[in-house]
Amino acid sequence: MKSFLPGSTIGILGGGQLGRMLAQAAKPMGYKVLTLDPSENSPCGQVADLQIVAKFSDLIAAKEFSQKCEVATIEFENVDAKAVELIEKQGILVRPSSKVLHVTQNRLRQKEFLRGIGIGTANFRKIGKEGRRSNSKDATKIELQFPAILKTASLGYDGKGQWIIANGKEVQKIVLKNQGVEFILEEKVDFQKEISIVGARGVDGKIVVYPVSENVHKNGILDTTIVPAGISRKIEIEAQKIIKKIAVKFDYVGVLCVEMFLLQNGKLLVNEIAPRTHNSGHYSIDACKVSQFEQQVRAVCGIKLEKPQLQSACCMANILGDGSGNVLKGTEKLLLEKNVYLHLYGKTDAKKNRKMGHFTVLAKTPKLAFEKAQKLRKYLKWAKK
Ligand code: ATP
Numbered sequence: 001m002k003s004f005l006p007g008s009t010i011g012i013l014g015g016g017q018l019g020r021m022l023a024q025a026a027k028p029m030g031y032k033v034l035t036l037d038p039s040e041n042s043p044c045g046q047v048a049d050l051q052i053v054a055k056f057s058d059l060i061a062a063k064e065f066s067q068k069c070e071v072a073t074i075e076f077e078n079v080d081a082k083a084v085e086l087i088e089k090q091g092i093l094v095r096p097s098s099k100v101l102h103v104t105q106n107r108l109r110q111k112e113f114l115r116g117i118g119i120g121t122a123n124f125r126k127i128g129k130e131g132r133r134s135n136s137k138d139a140t141k142i143e144l145q146f147p148a149i150l151k152t153a154s155l156g157y158d159g160k161g162q163w164i165i166a167n168g169k170e171v172q173k174i175v176l177k178n179q180g181v182e183f184i185l186e187e188k189v190d191f192q193k194e195i196s197i198v199g200a201r202g203v204d205g206k207i208v209v210y211p212v213s214e215n216v217h218k219n220g221i222l223d224t225t226i227v228p229a230g231i232s233r234k235i236e237i238e239a240q241k242i243i244k245k246i247a248v249k250f251d252y253v254g255v256l257c258v259e260m261f262l263l264q265n266g267k268l269l270v271n272e273i274a275p276r277t278h279n280s281g282h283y284s285i286d287a288c289k290v291s292q293f294e295q296q297v298r299a300v301c302g303i304k305l306e307k308p309q310l311q312s313a314c315c316m317a318n319i320l321g322d323g324s325g326n327v328l329k330g331t332e333k334l335l336l337e338k339n340v341y342l343h344l345y346g347k348t349d350a351k352k353n354r355k356m357g358h359f360t361v362l363a364k365t366p367k368l369a370f371e372k373a374q375k376l377r378k379y380l381k382w383a384k385k
């Protein structure tokens with residue numbers, strides 16, 4: 001069992017906010033951080049000790065990356081699989097491994113994996129590149145009901161690359177406009193709630209799980225998370241069983257998150273697996289003894305994992321850009337509030353729907369935290385100057 005002691009350099013593939021918060025957890029633990037990202041002034045690059053500015057497909061940069069770190073992880077799952085394999089070939093452990101990333105990078109492979117280990121998902125079909133329904137024997141045999149959601153099989157995030165579909169003709173149109181792209185068509189699930197669970201598996205196989213989050217999305221983008229979720233103990237245990245099964249079957253090392261739909265009949269279906277820390281786990285920075293980011297450092301470096309220990313009910317609210325300006329006004333109101341914690345990611349261009357930051361409110365109950373978050377949000381406004 002290989003472990004990496006303080007003083008070692010953790011390489012992070014990706015330079016976004018998840019990498020930034022990972023670096024912010026790693027540094028007080030005595031680790032150095034290297035990041036690789038295509039943009040100059042990435043959120044993680046701003047706080048990392050070292051950065052390489054290059055495309056994820058740049059194999060020379062991947063080699064340089066492996067020479068400058070002792071162990072590696074990802075904060076963005078769509079890094080080039082070839083680059084990850086090359087890093088592994090250079091003798092650097094990537095946690096989670098390229099094998100896991102190969103499955104999770106593609107929505108079809110992911111859903112086939114889940115079905116293969118007996119975990120329920122929305123009914124789905126592969127839509128071949130030519131626009132016809134594929135005969136893939138792995139895809140579910142059940143006829144799909146409309147409305148459905150068409151998603152690109154790879155490279156989607158924050159609801160990008162998704163279309164709500166009313167009938168088969170609409171599918172054809174979109175596929176014809178996007179020649180050469182592989183799609184998945186999923187039945188639209190009539191869910192009661194969306195929940196997610198973050199967990200980590202260490203090199204010794206020990207798994208720790210975070211309390212289940214209850215998530216509200218707007219326009220396919222996470223808006224708020226409350227913890228603990230308003231679900232029964234039975235459903236919580238079921239969610240824990242699901243994440244543990246996935247982690248074991250993958251022989252996973254690192255942090256992962258499983259997004260789920262809670263159906264009207266109380267059943268859980270998995271929406272997707274994120275092979276990394278997750279936006280719905282950001283609450284753990286301020287509401288848990290061990291955040292998802294510290295847990296990632298522990299798992300990746302081979303240190304014993306620690307129970308998260310939720311300290312308070314809470315609500316995490318995302319701060320998105322709206323395209324009206326790059327200066328965020330009103331933060332002083334939040335900074336004065338007790339039990340409110342602001343996190344901005346250092347992004348300069350507040351494009352519409354871009355995740356710019358978040359804040360977490362701790363309160364007696366999730367409902368009180370949610371209500372306070374809604375009130376505080378009104379103070380935040382984007383402006384030109
Ligand atoms: P992210 O990276 O932010 O998790 P994503 O682009 O990977 O998003 P999904 O998680 O697949 O996208 O979808 C985003 C949201 O759209 C879901 O959280 C859910 O609210 C809704 N959604 C996606 N698929 C379905 C479905 N089959 N039925 C009902 N709602 C869905």
Ligand code: MG
Binds near residue numbers: 259271272
């Ligand atoms: Mg999702």
